[in-house]
Amino acid sequence: MNFDPTDEQRRWRDLAREFAQGEIRPRAAELDRGQKFPYDIVAEMARLGLMGLTLPAEFGGSGGDFVAYNLALEEISRADTSVGITMEAHISLGCAPIAAYGTQEQKEKFLSKCATGERLWAFGLTEEEAGTDAGGTRTTAELEGGEWVINGSKKWITNSGTDITAGVTVIARTGTREGGRPELTAIVVPQDTPGYTRGQAYEKLGWRASDQHPLYFEDCRVQRENLLGERGKGFRQFLATLDGGRVAVAALSVGLAQACFDEALARAKEREQFGRSISEFQAVQFKLADMAMEIELARNTVLKAAWLKDQGRSFGREASMAKVFASETAKRAADQAVQIWGGEGFMEGSAVARYWRQVKINEIGEGTSEINRQIIARSLLDESAEEAKEKMVAQ
Ligand SMILES: Cc1cc2nc3c(=O)[nH]c(=O)nc-3n(C[C@H](O)[C@H](O)[C@H](O)COP(=O)(O)OP(=O)(O)OC[C@H]3O[C@@H](n4cnc5c(N)ncnc54)[C@H](O)[C@@H]3O)c2cc1C
The missing domain is CATH 2.40.110.10 (Butyryl-CoA Dehydrogenase, subunit A, domain 2)
Structure with missing residues (x-):
C-alpha cells in the first residue's frame, strides 16, 4: 500500500495550494460579504487548468485523475468553499456527465469551452x-x-x-x-x-x-x-454523477475542516489567559488533537474513495461514507474552532464565524447525511450499493 501521491497528483495539490493561499484566502471574507461571484479568480483557475482538472484533454480539459482533483479541491476549499463549490459543481455535476455520456458531437459543441473552464x-x-x-x-x-x-x-x-x-x-x-x-x-x-x-x-x-x-x-x-x-437512463446517470460529486463534496469538507484547524491552532498559540498561552491547557489541546485526528481520517476516506474511482472499481458506499464523515468532521471542527476563539469567534468578520455558517450545507447538498447513511446501511444489508441508492431515490 502506498500513501504517497504521485508526482502529478502532488503537482496539482501544490499548484492549487499556492493559488488558493495567495489569491483566494485573502479575499474570502470580502467575497462572502459582497456575495459576488469571483469571475477573475475562476478565470485564473481556468488558466491554471484547475477548472477542467479531470476533464478530457481532447476537449481542452487537464486530463488529471480523480485523486489529483480531490487533493486540489481540498486546497481550494481550505481557502474558500464558495470557490470550491463553483469548481466542484462545474466539474463533477456540470461537465462530468457530458464527458461520460455525451456523443462526440455533443462534446465538441458543449464540452470544449467548458472543459477549459472558460465557460461553466x-x-x-x-x-x-x-x-x-x-x-x-x-x-x-x-x-x-x-x-x-x-x-x-x-x-x-x-x-x-x-x-x-x-x-x-x-x-x-x-x-x-x-x-x-x-x-x-x-x-x-x-x-x-x-x-x-x-x-x-x-x-x-x-x-x-x-x-x-x-x-x-x-x-x-x-x-x-x-x-x-x-x-x-437519466436516473442511472444522476446516481453515478452524484457518487463522484459526493467524494468531491467530502474533499471540500476536509478543506473547510482544515481551515478551521489552521485558525484554531494559530489562535491557541497566540491567545494568553491566566498568564499562559491557552495552548497549554489540556482542554484546548484535546480539542486540537480531536480535530487533527478526525481530519486525517476524513482525508484518508476521501482519498480511498477517489482512488477506487480511478481504478474503475465500485466506490458508491465509500463515497457516501466519505461524504457523511467528512461533512460531520467539518461541522465539529467549525464548532471547536469558534470555541477556541471564544467571543472573538462569534464576531462578524472572524474567519471561524464564516466557516461556522458555511459548514452546514455540506451535510445537505448532493445527498443529505440521512440519505447517505441509508445508502451505506442498505449496502451493508447485502444489497449492492447501486441497488440501494436506486431504491432510496425511487421511493
Ligand atoms: C446551495 C445549494 C446548492 C445546490 N446545488 C444544486 C445543484 O447544482 N443541482 C441540483 O440538482 N441540486 C442542487 N442543490 C439541491 C440539493 O442537492 C438538495 O438540497 C438536497 O438533495 C436535499 O434536498 P432538499 O433540500 O429538498 O431536502 P429534503 O429532501 O426536503 O429533505 C429534508 C430532510 O428530510 C430528510 N429526508 C428526506 N427523505 C428522507 C428519507 N427517505 N429518509 C430519511 N430522511 C429523509 C432529509 O435527509 C433532510 O434532513 C443545491 C442545494 C443548495 C442548498
Whole structure:
C-alpha cells in the first residue's frame, strides 16, 4: 500500500495550494460579504487548468485523475468553499456527465469551452417537489416535431446564472414506467435557448460567493440530439454523477475542516489567559488533537474513495461514507474552532464565524447525511450499493 501521491497528483495539490493561499484566502471574507461571484479568480483557475482538472484533454480539459482533483479541491476549499463549490459543481455535476455520456458531437459543441473552464456548465436535478426524492421530478420533456419541449422548473442550481454559464443538463420526466415510476431522461439545454429563464440568485447562509438560481422552462425547445445518453437512463446517470460529486463534496469538507484547524491552532498559540498561552491547557489541546485526528481520517476516506474511482472499481458506499464523515468532521471542527476563539469567534468578520455558517450545507447538498447513511446501511444489508441508492431515490 502506498500513501504517497504521485508526482502529478502532488503537482496539482501544490499548484492549487499556492493559488488558493495567495489569491483566494485573502479575499474570502470580502467575497462572502459582497456575495459576488469571483469571475477573475475562476478565470485564473481556468488558466491554471484547475477548472477542467479531470476533464478530457481532447476537449481542452487537464486530463488529471480523480485523486489529483480531490487533493486540489481540498486546497481550494481550505481557502474558500464558495470557490470550491463553483469548481466542484462545474466539474463533477456540470461537465462530468457530458464527458461520460455525451456523443462526440455533443462534446465538441458543449464540452470544449467548458472543459477549459472558460465557460461553466450546470446540472439541474432538484425541484420544489423533488429534493431527496428525485423520483418526484415534475419537469417534463416531450418529443414534438423532432424537438424536446421542456416544461417545469428547477431549484438551487449551482453555476446556472453566471455571465460565463453556457448551459445546464436537466433531468426531465419523458414518460411513465410500469407501476407509475417516472421515466427520467437527461437533456442538455444551452443558456440562450428561448423558453429557458432563470430567477433571482438566492440569499444564503454560506457559499455566498457561489451562484445558484431557480430555473424555469416554458415550452423550451431543444433539438432531439440534445438528449444525453439514452432516453430513460437519466436516473442511472444522476446516481453515478452524484457518487463522484459526493467524494468531491467530502474533499471540500476536509478543506473547510482544515481551515478551521489552521485558525484554531494559530489562535491557541497566540491567545494568553491566566498568564499562559491557552495552548497549554489540556482542554484546548484535546480539542486540537480531536480535530487533527478526525481530519486525517476524513482525508484518508476521501482519498480511498477517489482512488477506487480511478481504478474503475465500485466506490458508491465509500463515497457516501466519505461524504457523511467528512461533512460531520467539518461541522465539529467549525464548532471547536469558534470555541477556541471564544467571543472573538462569534464576531462578524472572524474567519471561524464564516466557516461556522458555511459548514452546514455540506451535510445537505448532493445527498443529505440521512440519505447517505441509508445508502451505506442498505449496502451493508447485502444489497449492492447501486441497488440501494436506486431504491432510496425511487421511493
Ligand atoms: C446551495 C445549494 C446548492 C445546490 N446545488 C444544486 C445543484 O447544482 N443541482 C441540483 O440538482 N441540486 C442542487 N442543490 C439541491 C440539493 O442537492 C438538495 O438540497 C438536497 O438533495 C436535499 O434536498 P432538499 O433540500 O429538498 O431536502 P429534503 O429532501 O426536503 O429533505 C429534508 C430532510 O428530510 C430528510 N429526508 C428526506 N427523505 C428522507 C428519507 N427517505 N429518509 C430519511 N430522511 C429523509 C432529509 O435527509 C433532510 O434532513 C443545491 C442545494 C443548495 C442548498
